[in-house]
Amino acid sequence: MRTAALVAKNREWAKDAVQETFLRVYRNIWQYDRAKPFKPWFYSILLRECYRVMEREKKVVPLGEQLERVAVEASMPDGKLDLYDALQSLQDMYRIPLILKYLHNYSEKEIADIMELNVNTLKSRLLKGREQMRDRLGGEPYGSKA
Structure with missing residues (x-):
């Protein structure tokens, strides 16, 4: 569920x-x-x-959910989203592999099989999804010096 x-x-x-x-x-x-x-x-x-x-x-279009999301985003300091909201804001092609990888601990090969994708395509989507999550949560790019 x-x-x-x-x-x-x-x-x-x-x-x-x-x-x-x-x-x-x-x-x-x-x-x-x-x-x-x-x-x-x-x-x-x-x-x-x-x-x-x-x-x-x-x-x-569930109006109640839209109004609730706007209220949640408006109440966040500096307009930042929490982890759940950041994950939910991703496109399906990036969000679903992240869910399977990090919430269910599937290997990249298993996720590629489940989603009927090439492993390299999956790796690319995982990378892009992690980058988008980092951007949404206000993180720094890997290797950058603060």
Whole structure:
């Protein structure tokens, strides 16, 4: 549920995605290759369901969440975002690999398999995502002297 909420950026959408994921896993368990780890297979289904729900719901704009986000950003000192807000502000292509790498401790190879990406593409997205997080949180570039 936590991963789905971080990916979908909406708890209700995440609930839909998780429920549909468990149904799809149950219905398609016969396709699972027992020679491979279960979690990456499960998370690839979860991510696809999150994408599907987000695509379906993207036309709906939850006004309450927008107002809450503006209020949170306005209340932050110097307009800085906290870690969660900074992560949620990233594009999906950078945010999701960071979630899988640093919250779930997947290897780069596993994440590339889950997201159906080339490993080098994934590494590039992780680097870009870390750079964007650093910028959003007000950090210094690696190697710079303060």
